[in-house]
Amino acid sequence: MSQDSKVKTTESSPPVQSKARKTLPVLDPSGDYYYWWLNTMVFPVMYNLIIIVCRACFPDLQHGYLVAWFVLDYTSDLLYLLDIVVRFHTGHITKVTSPHLPFLFMVGDFLLAVMGFATIMGSMSSVIYNMNTADAAFYPDHALVKKYMKLQHVNRRLERRVIDWYQHLRINKKMTNEVAILQHLPERLRAEVAVSVHLSTLSRVQIFQNCEASLLEELVLKLQPQTYSPGEYVCRKGDIGREMYIIREGQLAVVADDGVTQYAVLGAGLYFGEISIINIKGFLEQGILVVDKGRISSRYVRTWSFCLDLASLVPTDVAYVRLGPHTPTLRLNRFLRVPRLFEAFDRTETRTAYPNAFRIAKLMLYIFVVIHWNSCLYFALSQYLGFGRDPWVYPDPAQPGFERLRRQYLYSFYFSTLILTTVGDIPLPEREEEFLFMVGDFLLAVMGFATIMGSMSSVIYNMNTADAAFYPDHALVKKYMKLQHVNRRLERRVIDWYQHLRINKKMTNEVAILQHLPERLRAEVAVSVHLSTLNRVQIFQNCEASLLEELVLKLQPQTYSPGEYVCRKGDIGREMYIIREGQLAVVADDGVTQYAVLGAGLYFGEISIINIKGNMSGNRRTANIKSLGYSDLFCLSKEDLREVLSEYPQAQAVMEEKGREILLKMNKLDINAEAAEIALQEATESRLRGLDQQLDDLQTKFARLLAELESSALKIAYRIERLEWQTREWPMPEELAEADDEGESGEGTSKDEEGRASQEGPPGSE
Numbered sequence: 001m002s003q004d005s006k007v008k009t010t011e012s013s014p015p016v017q018s019k020a021r022k023t024l025p026v027l028d029p030s031g032d033y034y035y036w037w038l039n040t041m042v043f044p045v046m047y048n049l050i051i052i053v054c055r056a057c058f059p060d061l062q063h064g065y066l067v068a069w070f071v072l073d074y075t076s077d078l079l080y081l082l083d084i085v086v087r088f089h090t091g092h093i094t095k096v097t098s099p100h101l102p103f104l105f106m107v108g109d110f111l112l113a114v115m116g117f118a119t120i121m122g123s124m125s126s127v128i129y130n131m132n133t134a135d136a137a138f139y140p141d142h143a144l145v146k147k148y149m150k151l152q153h154v155n156r157r158l159e160r161r162v163i164d165w166y167q168h169l170r171i172n173k174k175m176t177n178e179v180a181i182l183q184h185l186p187e188r189l190r191a192e193v194a195v196s197v198h199l200s201t202l203s204r205v206q207i208f209q210n211c212e213a214s215l216l217e218e219l220v221l222k223l224q225p226q227t228y229s230p231g232e233y234v235c236r237k238g239d240i241g242r243e244m245y246i247i248r249e250g251q252l253a254v255v256a257d258d259g260v261t262q263y264a265v266l267g268a269g270l271y272f273g274e275i276s277i278i279n280i281k282g283f284l285e286q287g288i289l290v291v292d293k294g295r296i297s298s299r300y301v302r303t304w305s306f307c308l309d310l311a312s313l314v315p316t317d318v319a320y321v322r323l324g325p326h327t328p329t330l331r332l333n334r335f336l337r338v339p340r341l342f343e344a345f346d347r348t349e350t351r352t353a354y355p356n357a358f359r360i361a362k363l364m365l366y367i368f369v370v371i372h373w374n375s376c377l378y379f380a381l382s383q384y385l386g387f388g389r390d391p392w393v394y395p396d397p398a399q400p401g402f403e404r405l406r407r408q409y410l411y412s413f414y415f416s417t418l419i420l421t422t423v424g425d426i427p428l429p430e431r432e433e434e435f436l437f438m439v440g441d442f443l444l445a446v447m448g449f450a451t452i453m454g455s456m457s458s459v460i461y462n463m464n465t466a467d468a469a470f471y472p473d474h475a476l477v478k479k480y481m482k483l484q485h486v487n488r489r490l491e492r493r494v495i496d497w498y499q500h501l502r503i504n505k506k507m508t509n510e511v512a513i514l515q516h517l518p519e520r521l522r523a524e525v526a527v528s529v530h531l532s533t534l535n536r537v538q539i540f541q542n543c544e545a546s547l548l549e550e551l552v553l554k555l556q557p558q559t560y561s562p563g564e565y566v567c568r569k570g571d572i573g574r575e576m577y578i579i580r581e582g583q584l585a586v587v588a589d590d591g592v593t594q595y596a597v598l599g600a601g602l603y604f605g606e607i608s609i610i611n612i613k614g615n616m617s618g619n620r621r622t623a624n625i626k627s628l629g630y631s632d633l634f635c636l637s638k639e640d641l642r643e644v645l646s647e648y649p650q651a652q653a654v655m656e657e658k659g660r661e662i663l664l665k666m667n668k669l670d671i672n673a674e675a676a677e678i679a680l681q682e683a684t685e686s687r688l689r690g691l692d693q694q695l696d697d698l699q700t701k702f703a704r705l706l707a708e709l710e711s712s713a714l715k716i717a718y719r720i721e722r723l724e725w726q727t728r729e730w731p732m733p734e735e736l737a738e739a740d741d742e743g744e745s746g747e748g749t750s751k752d753e754e755g756r757a758s759q760e761g762p763p764g765s766e
Contacts, residue, residue: 026296027090034090035351038344041083044076045341048334050372055328057376057383060405062326073331077313080337084309088297145525146353148513151505152529165229165521167350174227194220201248204269226518233520236546246271305339312336356459363455370448371420374441375412381437382412391427392434420445474498497561500630506559526552533578533634536601540655547644547651554640560584560627571621573608575635582631587624597628609638610659612669613681622668 027034055062055069062069145166149159168174198220202208208216225248228234234245234252247270254263254272266272300306316330323330345362352358379394388396394411397403402411418426419441429435474495481491500506507513514522530552534540540548557580560566566577566584579602586596598604608619645652663669 027086029090034086035347037083037086038340038347041079041337041340042344044079045337047072047076048331049338049341049369052328052331052334053373053376054409057380058405058408059326060408062328064405066325069328070325073317076334080309080313080334083337083340084306084313087300087305087309088293090296090300145513145517146355148507148510149525150353151507154525154528158524158528161229161232162517162521162525163351165227165517167347168229169227170346170350174225194223198223198248201246201269205246205271228518229521232518244271308336308339356463359455359459363452367448367452370444371413371416374420374444375409375416378416378437379408379412381433385431385433390430390434392429392431416441420448422449493561493564497559500561501559504630506557506632508557508559510557523549523553526555530555530634533580533601537578537603537606543651543654544648547648550644551636551641554644555634555636558633558635560631560633562627562629564627566625566627566631566633567605567621567623569621569624573605573619573621573638575637576603576605576609576641577625578603578634578636580632580634582633583628584631585626585628587626589624591624591626595623598625607659607663607668609636609641610656612656612659612663 027037051069051072145162146159149162195217199216202216202220202223208219223246226245228250237257247266247268249268252266252272254266255261256263312334314333316333319330320327349355349358349362382394385393387394388399394408394415395402397408401407415426419438422442422445429438477494477498478491481494501508510526514525517525527549531548534548534552534555540551555578558577560582567573569589579598579600581600584598585594586598587594604623604625605621608621611619645655660669
């Protein structure tokens with residue numbers, strides 16, 4: 001990362017955005033104010049969507065409340081107008097002869113109808129499932145993480161950040177799992193797709209310029225897309241550097257330890273591996289929320305949304321002067337604002353803690369709107385054909401009870417519900433218009449019912465998937481134990497363990513639930529949940545914060561049943577345990593006598609995972625630990641601890657010293673053995689240093705010999721070349737010249753003869 005590039009990007013960054021934010025009311029599209037405004041816009045859109053058609057089809061409703069309709073109409077128009085203003089201030093970031101034949105024909109039609117209906121239902125379910133599966137493949141499921149944070153009582157501020165991160169992915173069409181999406185393509189084809197998408201970004205990186213194309217193709221396949229939230233640290237000073245980052249979009253700042261002072265701003269195409277803080281906000285232009293009114297307006301007026309918003313506010317009410325105020329159909333252009341309703345629903349589904357319940361409520365609302373529209377059209381058709389002309393249309397309002405507006409709407413709604421649900425005794429239509437209306441409604445009912453079934457299947461599938469993600473599937477284990485004829489007592493214990501997990505909302509796969517979050521955000525969530533537990537462990541106290549964050553990500557939750565041994569005396573110690581909840585007993589070999597009881601916050605087994613010189617017990621367990629009831633523990637393996645400590649040698653030394661102090665208090669440290677091991681280690685290190693020195697001497701001697709050999713070879717080559725030039729000046733004898741001429745003429749023959757002679761051997765060899 002050159003200094004020129006830093007200066008260049010710093011100059012190109014907007015210098016006075018902080019002042020602009022104070023004076024311009026620009027809304028963040030992922031913020032709370034914009035979200036609540038979208039929910040406000042639901043009311044005028046739903047009003048126009050439901051009431052206008054109802055007023056157009058029920059004249060009594062239009063005439064009886066004219067003043068109220070005018071007030072509501074122009075209130076919704078005012079909200080529509082304010083919505084355009086909000087968009088301009090939103091930061092941006094689509095015939096039969098046999099009497100038996102009729103019965104056979106009807107039976108065949110019924111069977112065909114059942115098969116056709118089942119096919120339609122299956123197809124719609126498949127379509128909805130594929131849509132949801134594709135959506136889940138592109139964007140990680142936020143419902144699992146939200147449920148996890150709710151169960152773990154994560155603080156509201158961190159929960160809000162996680163939800164905003166998910167919402168940013170969906171709004172701006174960001175993907176975090178490109179590898180999984182392209183995994184089924186052949187490697188060469190996958191490389192071509194990845195190259196076409198990311199090669200331009202990789203080519204901007206200075207260290208990769210002028211590299212071979214094959215090298216860039218392989219590097220492109222290794223790129224892992226990551227998205228960071230505003231104010232989130234990509235890396236901190238002193239962190240262990242295991243990755244390099246290439247900025248594809250957005251701006252990052254190199255900041256001081258206070259997090260405010262900026263040294264440089266990095267833009268798209270640059271790379272870094274040092275100290276940076278990301279700054280991605282709102283509608284994204286280089287990841288920064290645009291607050292300039294001119295640029296926001298210019299972008300908005302070039303979109304289809306502006307055309308639709310403008311068309312929805314065309315003052316068609318002017319035609320009231322000619323057609324009269326009782327013509328609500330003039331306001332049908334207000335339906336063009338329906339996309340805002342869908343946007344509000346999408347944001348609410350992302351934010352709500354009960355997304356499946358919201359999807360069901362949204363589906364029921366759609367069903368109500370469809371039936372409402374159909375009932376209004378039915379009443380309008382009945383009025384066109386004539387009330388009471390046949391049993392199918394609405395009865396004559398002159399009959400007692402049928403003249404009231406409430407009765408008219410409820411009867412029409414009830415009749416439409418019967419048609420669209422295909423239940424109930426519906427009068428047979430008698431006119432062509434009635435037949436067409438019934439056919440259209442039946443087709444709509446089939447498609448609607450299939451859509452409802454598919455949507456409900458999808459919701460139930462998502463609920464089951466979320467449930468399976470939180471709790472392991474016990475059906476497979478029960479089937480396995482049944483096939484393997486496991487004894488009933490052990491089978492009962494396994495089933496009780498699963499039941500305890502579900503009843504008490506215990507989780508054993510937290511890593512899989514949080515896997516889609518960025519590493520830094522995932523660490524923050526894990527820290528907020530588990531750091532207090534890790535801080536109780538004596539050997540981890542006063543350690544670096546970054547070390548504890550990495551250790552928190554390595555903790556594995558485990559749950560033990562009553563009477564189950566966590567470890568036995570003499571076992572090889574490969575893990576340490578931290579008690580999160582429950583009680584464990586240190587028992588004798590008989591399993592009954594209790595020496596001590598360990599409660600929440602205590603830990604054991606920590607000495608066995610740290611290689612301390614002079615440890616008299618070695619890496620074996622020194623006691624039997626048994627769970628008294630259901631106990632929740634955190635397990636930290638030796639491999640995970642070693643992997644983390646390999647990057648923190650000072651922390652490793654501190655932890656070994658603390659472990660040594662603990663062993664001294666327990667009289668488990670052999671000082672002499674420790675001194676012997678230290679002396680042996682020092683002797684081994686001394687021998688290694690001696691071997692290194694000898695190896696260096698040998699390498700030096702070998703280099704000298706090689707240099708002398710090269711010098712001698714060069715001198716010999718010079719001498720041979722000099723002799724060749726000297727011999728060229730000597731006169732050639734006549735006999736040798738004639739022999740040379742003869743040899744050139746019979747060169748081919750002589751070569752063949754020489755070849756045969758070489759195979760037969762020299763003459764007289766016998």
